[in-house]
Amino acid sequence: AQSVAQPEDQVNVAEGNPLTVKCTYSVSGNPYLFWYVQYPNRGLQFLLKYITGDNLVKGSYGFEAEFNKSQTSFHLKKPSALVSDSALYFCAVRDMDSGAGSYQLTFGKGTKLSVIP
């Protein structure tokens, strides 16, 4: 079974400050990890993914994420937050070793990010 935990329901950060949105995962095999962002009245938009290789992954809109296998974490980061980054963020995992089921994504419950001007 695969699962994702986003321990913070909400994160508040001042504009211009660095931001971190936390994610931990559990899979029986090796993980594919994804971050998505959801703006009001819109579907989820893909931000970035970790497949293999470099533990620091860069994505859209200046976001990056750091994969840590020993801590089973994949935290989303951005050096300088913008008000326009305020949205709902979802972490998702796929177990690459689970055969046909590996096409299923398991999502966290989401973290609401508020960037304060």
Add this chain to the structure above:
Amino acid sequence: DADVTQTPRNRITKTGKRIMLECSQTKGHDRMYWYRQDPGLGLRLIYYSFDVKDINKGEISDGYSVSRQAQAKFSLSLESAIPNQTALYFCATGGRGVNQPQHFGDGTRLSIL
């Protein structure tokens, strides 16, 4: 035009009614998915399809059915709607590689009174 289009965007209906939500895509993806989103619960998978002849139940399929009419079309039905099916429903598509992200429509907000 959007790559993944869901209709309707909003629907209010009554308990016991049959409802169909439709999804079409222009991405050429084989894989299509239906999710529901509830506040504080994230997204949960209802059904998924790898091609027209391959339909699979997800985590919460009870009370729902699907039809894959063509590669580009995947509809979700609620045969007899109940209030706890009030939620935001998303259709998504995915490419063939397991490391490919899914692409989402803008959702259908469904309210069952």
